[in-house]
Amino acid sequence: MTLTEIIGAFKTKLNALNLLNSLEKAADFYDESDIDSEMDDSGETLKNNPYSSSCSASANNAFVNNASVKSLDAENVSENRKVPLIKLNDVWKIYPMGESDFAALRGINLEIYEGEFLVVLGPSGSGKSTIMNLIGCLDLPSKGTVFLNSCDISELEESELARIRGQMIGFIFQSFNLIPTLNTLENVLLPLEFQEEDPHTARKKAAYLLEIVGLSNKKHNLPSQLSGGQRQRVAIARSLAVNPPIILADEPTGNLDSKTGNYILEFLDGLNKKEGKTIIIVTHDLELVKYATRIVYIRDGQIEKIEECMRDKPEGII
Numbered sequence: 041m042t043l044t045e046i047i048g049a050f051k052t053k054l055n056a057l058n059l060l061n062s063l064e065k066a067a068d069f070y071d072e073s074d075i076d077s078e079m080d081d082s083g084e085t086l087k088n089n090p091y092s093s094s095c096s097a098s099a100n101n102a103f104v105n106n107a108s109v110k111s112l113d114a115e116n117v118s119e120n121r122k123v124p125l126i127k128l129n130d131v132w133k134i135y136p137m138g139e140s141d142f143a144a145l146r147g148i149n150l151e152i153y154e155g156e157f158l159v160v161l162g163p164s165g166s167g168k169s170t171i172m173n174l175i176g177c178l179d180l181p182s183k184g185t186v187f188l189n190s191c192d193i194s195e196l197e198e199s200e201l202a203r204i205r206g207q208m209i210g211f212i213f214q215s216f217n218l219i220p221t222l223n224t225l226e227n228v229l230l231p232l233e234f235q236e237e238d239p240h241t242a243r244k245k246a247a248y249l250l251e252i253v254g255l256s257n258k259k260h261n262l263p264s265q266l267s268g269g270q271r272q273r274v275a276i277a278r279s280l281a282v283n284p285p286i287i288l289a290d291e292p293t294g295n296l297d298s299k300t301g302n303y304i305l306e307f308l309d310g311l312n313k314k315e316g317k318t319i320i321i322v323t324h325d326l327e328l329v330k331y332a333t334r335i336v337y338i339r340d341g342q343i344e345k346i347e348e349c350m351r352d353k354p355e356g357i358i
């Protein structure tokens with residue numbers, strides 16, 4: 041992803057009312073031995089949630105009311121179950137290869153709905169990165185149509201597509217894609233600055249997200265001064281800063297040890313179950329299917345089969 045694309049993705053509008061109050065609970069997923077933040081057992085330091093519409097100077101009033109957020113989500117989810125967030129309609133991706141062309145995707149039909157935890161599973165070369173770029177509206181199909189929130193993305197100007205994509209999708213990559221010259225806090229601040237968020241509030245929000253991912257004491261470190269797991273946690277905090285309904289992750293645990301990888305997956309699972317976020321993971325790793333509500337098996341550029349899973353539905357989905 042280029043810097044321009046990252047910046048485009050960050051130009052988005054924040055809906056503070058919808059944001060992440062249950063993320064405090066995600067901190068519970070964290071193995072105590074890994075905690076880098078100054079968070080105490082009671083989670084006291086997480087109580088100043090700057091995303092909360094009811095946030096005030098008083099820590100006692102700082103949380104969004106859990107019940108009201110859940111009912112809001114439930115309403116949206118049941119409405120949006122009728123219309124896919126993302127739809128791929130007979131999508132082909134054909135790369136020119138000298139005299140002959142190579143079809144990396146061949147007639148993909150896929151609808152992705154709000155609240156799903158979708159795992160796209162396939163072996164090397166099956167077309168996973170190609171489909172991820174199309175699902176994330178980072179690339180256009182050679183044939184067929186990709187709809188984002190019912191908009192045919194090929195009909196949008198690049199700037200308009202970047203704006204809508206930025207509102208809708210948070211990206212997490214195997215290689216983290218942090219900006220190397222910015223420190224941890226600045227990387228998370230970036231999307232908030234592009235929204236022209238008040239600098240004081242933006243810093244509070246970035247600090248809050250870093251606290252949630254357990255990196256309060258690494259605010260001033262450059263990405264090169266972080267471990268792989270810590271970089272991925274910064275990338276997650278950054279992807280959440282704009283509160284997108286969809287998180288799209290490409291092999292998010294590929295460069296991590298299994299313990300850190302499990303933490304990242306539990307965190308994404310929490311976002312899905314507690315926040316109703318739509319999670320899409322593209323991977324070759326069979327281990328990840330245990331989190332899925334639906335598995336899309338891809339091979340040689342085609343969908344081999346789609347499996348519904350008997351996992352608990354996200355809270356709020358009826």
Ligand SMILES: Nc1ncnc2c1ncn2[C@@H]1O[C@H](COP(=O)(O)OP(=O)(O)OP(=O)(O)O)[C@@H](O)[C@H]1O
Binds near residue numbers: 135144171
């Ligand atoms: N720019 C390109 N030009 C030509 N062929 C390409 C191009 N990009 C990808 N391909 C081919 O398309 C097919 C699918 O590639 P893709 O990167 O989507 O696979 P993948 O499933 O993500 O693989 P991996 O897990 O190894 O990353 C492969 O055969 C690849 O060689």
